[in-house]
Amino acid sequence: MPIAPCPTYGVHRMVMQGSIVVKDDDTNATISNLSNYYRCTCGERVISEGMAHYNVPLRDYVTEGGIQGTTIISGKTNAFVERDLIYYTSQTSIDGYRFYSA
Ligand SMILES: [Zn+2]
Numbered sequence: 001m002p003i004a005p006c007p008t009y010g011v012h013r014m015v016m017q018g019s020i021v022v023k024d025d026d027t028n029a030t031i032s033n034l035s036n037y038y039r040c041t042c043g044e045r046v047i048s049e050g051m052a053h054y055n056v057p058l059r060d061y062v063t064e065g066g067i068q069g070t071t072i073i074s075g076k077t078n079a080f081v082e083r084d085l086i087y088y089t090s091q092t093s094i095d096g097y098r099f100y101s102a
Helices: none
Strands: 012-019 021-024 036-039 045-048 059-063 067-073 076-081 087-089 097-100
Touching (some): 045 076
Parallel strands (some): 012 097, 021 076
Antiparallel strands (some): 012 036, 036 045, 045 059, 059 087, 067 076
């Protein structure tokens, strides 16, 4: 999937936002291995299994293109994602994205 370059930084600067609850957009089932929520100031979002900003491989992840929407339920951010657009990497970065704690 082609990634749009970051309009602010060129390479998206993904900053850890905390944990998030991820649900399958079609079935509403919780996808429990995806829980780390990163966001760039340009608005691009990534939710991953691993904590790349701690040098842990991303493993399963979904980018903006697979995130259908978010909502707050009981004070917790929930994201609805397209399961077909969850990818896997054993790296701590993705082309066009770098990950930071702040
Ligand atoms: Zn960006």
